[in-house]
Amino acid sequence: MGAxxxxxxxxxxTRLTHKTDVAFALNEHPRFVxxxxxxxxxxxxxAEWCGFTxxxxxxxxINFAPDELDKAIETYQTWVRLFELQQYxxxxxDRFHISTQxxxxxxxxxxxxxRWLEERLxxxxxxxxxxxxxxxxxxxxxxxxxxxxxxxxxxxxLSVFVDEQRALRAAVSRSLLQTLIVDVSDEDxxxxxxxxxxxxxxxxxxxxx
Numbered sequence: 001m002g003a004x005x006x007x008x009x010x011x012x013x014t015r016l017t018h019k020t021d022v023a024f025a026l027n028e029h030p031r032f033v034x035x036x037x038x039x040x041x042x043x044x045x046x047a048e049w050c051g052f053t054x055x056x057x058x059x060x061x062i063n064f065a066p067d068e069l070d071k072a073i074e075t076y077q078t079w080v081r082l083f084e085l086q087q088y089x090x091x092x093x094d095r096f097h098i099s100t101q102x103x104x105x106x107x108x109x110x111x112x113x114x115r116w117l118e119e120r121l122x123x124x125x126x127x128x129x130x131x132x133x134x135x136x137x138x139x140x141x142x143x144x145x146x147x148x149x150x151x152x153x154x155x156x157x158l159s160v161f162v163d164e165q166r167a168l169r170a171a172v173s174r175s176l177l178q179t180l181i182v183d184v185s186d187e188d189x190x191x192x193x194x195x196x197x198x199x200x201x202x203x204x205x206x207x208x209x
Contacts, residue, residue, distance in 0.1 A: 005034045007206050008083070008124055009196070010093040012172065013131035014164040015155070016141040018184045018192065020046075022131065023094040025193045032197050032206070033090050045079065046094040057151055062099045066108060072100070080120050087124050088208055098128070098175065102167045118176040127205045128177040129196055130169065135162050137185040178203065 009026065011019045023044050026032050033042065047061040052068055059065055064072045076097065083091055097114045104110045133141065138158045146152050172179055180199045184192055200206050 003207050004088060005032065005206055006088050006090050006208050007032055007200055008091045008121075008126040009200070009205075010096045010098070010121075010126060010128050010177070011131060012095060012098045012128065012168055013184075014161040014168060016138055016145060016161060017131040017133055017165075018187070018189055019094050019131055021189045022184075022192055022196070023092050025189050026196065027090075027092055029193055029197055031201065032193075042090065042092075044092045044094055045096075047096045047099055048094065062095065062103050063107070064104075066110070069110075076114075076117055080117055083124060083126075084120065091126075098130075098168060098171050101171050102164060106164070106167060115176070122176050122178075125205060125208060126177055127200065127203075128172060128175055128179045130172045130179065130181045131184050131192070132165055132169070132181060133183060133185040135165075138162065141187075178205070 011023055013019050027042050027044060028036065030036070050056070050058040050060040050063075052059040052061075052064055052071065059068065061072055061075055097112075097117055101112050101114060104112050138161055142155045142158060145155060149155065169181075172181070180196065182192055182195055
């Protein structure tokens with residue numbers, strides 16, 4: 001048997017950048033997680049889960065209320081400790097602390113220092129991939145999303161996503177983690193995944209040492 005594939009990736013990006021599509025595709029990519037002859041459990045973690053409130057589209061790890069800061073930090077501490085305890089497994093995270101920093105800074109005027117978290121993530125060879133798209137391609141992406149969205153009003157103002165994308169770029173530029181920025185404007189999810197896997201492979205990100 002060869003070396004065990006156990007990549008650790010955090011996918012960041014604003015809405016309409018195929019983050020979840022890429023996450024699911026990577027979770028079945030033979031060069032990323034190995035050849036799977038049958039389906040089995042493989043986790044995808046997301047900070048977008050609205051687990052702080054008992055209603056759809058409520059608050060969670062990204063958009064928590066001011067009085068929920070301690071709960072959010074404890075949740076991040078719990079996640080990173082779980083990653084450390086299960087280091088030799090593949091971890092695919094669909095939005096995490098970068099999204100939290102950007103939302104909290106923009107909407108709550110609160111700066112959150114996640115250096116402690118990034119230091120622990122970097123020690124486990126976590127990589128950060130920011131998915132972006134050209135500003136003029138958001139309208140086209142919205143058309144496809146409205147066919148399936150159960151909350152279409154969130155896509156009424158595309159300038160929100162354009163502004164958030166700029167803020168995410170700035171936040172990612174300050175990250176301690178090794179980072180790749182990928183343009184998804186062509187909507188080619190398989191090609192996007194191949195580029196990510198190529199980068200992981202070329203930079204030693206597929207294995208734990």
